[in-house]
Amino acid sequence: MLTVHAADLLITGDRRPPVPGGAVLVEGREIAAVGRYEELVAAHPTARVRRWPGLLTPGLVNVHGPELLERAYHPDPREADELGTEPIAGAALAALAMTDARWGASARRGVQRMLAHGTVAVAGSLWRPGAVDAVYRAGLTVEERFEDPPGPPTLDPLAGRSLAEAILLPFPPDGVRGIDATFAVFDVPDEAVLAERGAVSCVATVVKGRLVYRRR
Known part of the structure; x- marks a missing residue:
């Protein structure tokens, strides 16, 4: 089954610019495509759609x-x-x-x-x-962890770290397949507010295509 996860802004996790109205197309456990919501839905009209508020990023x-x-x-x-x-x-x-x-x-x-x-x-x-x-x-x-992390242990992976430092893997570029559909959504308008509020603003987490957390 194809599922489109869409949010107000998508962060790629690398040097590519953010994508307003961005979305991730998930097929099974893998990412099939990353791009603008309108384009993905037009190309895959039968896909199920999940719309989220805020910022869609690679998992942390x-x-x-x-x-x-x-x-x-x-x-x-x-x-x-x-x-x-x-x-x-x-x-x-x-x-x-x-x-x-x-x-x-x-x-x-x-x-x-x-x-x-x-x-x-x-x-x-x-x-x-x-x-x-x-x-x-x-x-x-x-x-693998090569050195002891700074600061006290915390559930927030963004505490003392930038989003770029906390991301596991960036979203794949166009045409690359075989990457696990693993990402998160935060109810914030942009990366600056995410840094301010922290990962407690998470509203959804997807691991290998499965929605494993959704804020109620």
Whole structure:
């Protein structure tokens, strides 16, 4: 099935200029074309259309993979009254009775929170089976990390990094096929406002053609 994902502005992720009214044509798990919405729909009139507000960009990499998924606990919503909603690490984590099952559930919640920030890949070596499984099942990739990331661990892949630095891969140029349909949409008008508001403005994340997160 063909699906057109359209937004107010498309960022290519490389030196090509932004595309007003840009869109991505998805076929299965791959990107079939990138261009203006009107042109893609005219060429593929039977494609399903998903229209999003704001900025459509390639997916992002969170450089704090191990810190967020293996060294922090993401509380269950039912624990919010006792533990809050933010990841727990350090001395506070040491006070929790962490079992393999609890680590696995935490990693699954952590991955879902990453998807809600436009994250499609994590950087760093993962060793806990629960974390590896959570990442694999969500379709995220694991990237090599050559140095420790600056700043404290954060779910926002844009914290302390520009959009260009956080993008996993740019959208393919015309005629290139075989690239996974992996991207995100942010409810902001342009890149400057995205830098100001951060990835918390994410409204949708697509991984290998699957809509894995949609803000309700």
